[in-house]
Amino acid sequence: MRVGLLGGSFNPAHEGHLHVAETAMRRMDLDRVVWLVSPQNPLKDAAQTAPLDQRMAGARAIAASPSMLISDFETRAGTRWTVDTLRALKARHPAVDFVWLMGSDNLAGFHRWRGWTDIFRLMPIAVVARPGSLLESRTAPAAARFATFRVPSRKARLMPGGATPAWTYLRAPLNPESSTALRAARAGHDAAP
Ligand SMILES: Nc1ncnc2c1ncn2[C@@H]1O[C@H](COP(=O)(O)OP(=O)(O)OP(=O)(O)O)[C@@H](O)[C@H]1O
Ligand SMILES: O=C(O)c1ccc[n+]([C@@H]2O[C@H](COP(=O)([O-])O)[C@@H](O)[C@H]2O)c1
Numbered sequence: 001m002r003v004g005l006l007g008g009s010f011n012p013a014h015e016g017h018l019h020v021a022e023t024a025m026r027r028m029d030l031d032r033v034v035w036l037v038s039p040q041n042p043l044k045d046a047a048q049t050a051p052l053d054q055r056m057a058g059a060r061a062i063a064a065s066p067s068m069l070i071s072d073f074e075t076r077a078g079t080r081w082t083v084d085t086l087r088a089l090k091a092r093h094p095a096v097d098f099v100w101l102m103g104s105d106n107l108a109g110f111h112r113w114r115g116w117t118d119i120f121r122l123m124p125i126a127v128v129a130r131p132g133s134l135l136e137s138r139t140a141p142a143a144a145r146f147a148t149f150r151v152p153s154r155k156a157r158l159m160p161g162g163a164t165p166a167w168t169y170l171r172a173p174l175n176p177e178s179s180t181a182l183r184a185a186r187a188g189h190d191a192a193p
Pocket of ligand 2: 006007008009010036038040080081082083106112113114
């Protein structure tokens with residue numbers, strides 16, 4: 001079983017998330033993508049984060065496909081850092097070939113994540129291009145450090161279950177959606193007379 005892991009606050013979920021999941025599923029022949037709805041991103045403001053149930057329901061509504069699984073694993077396992085979540089998932093599911101998925105904005109700041117070099121060794125990583133972060137992700141410290149382990153996207157299918165470190169950059173038609181923009185639009189709507 002080849003499973004993509006898409007971690008996020010999903011505050012709220014949107015078509016951009018589905019775009020990442022579907023792009024990875026198609027380009028890497030994944031059986032499933034698990035949307036790991038985080039209890040609270042350690043680097044984000046707790047006051048701005050909607051309750052977990054609400055974010056899970058929103059993700060379910062957007063994903064709406066049996067190959068997409070919306071999970072509160074991090075809440076149940078009590079893991080807050082991605083490196084711990086991925087270790088716990090691998091220990092519980094040793095037969096599954098996992099791939100970590102993220103947008104290119106997260107590659108740009110990946111070197112600030114706890115145990116980020118360990119994450120590269122735990123499982124392959126697929127980065128999906130996101131508007132606004134194409135250039136900074138190319139010059140990202142994480143990309144430079146692991147430059148020799150970059151796999152051309154045409155070979156992305158070989159990555160699940162393969163050697164690590166291995167990462168690839170999936171270019172696809174860009175999707176401009178973001179939770180920040182949606183929250184701002186909602187706030188503006190609520191404030192309207
Ligand atoms: N439009 C998009 N294109 C590519 N990747 C995306 C897109 N939207 C979100 N992602 C990726 O999905 C994952 C989860 O994203 P997250 O839940 O933080 O949404 P977000 O829109 O980035 O939120 P916020 O605007 O609050 O930072 C991250 O890896 C992020 O890079
Ligand atoms: O572990 C870390 O250091 C870390 C730092 C920032 C973000 N993350 C994870 O990255 C995923 C995307 O986060 P977010 O809040 O941008 O949606 C989500 O699973 C977070 O838990 C993880």
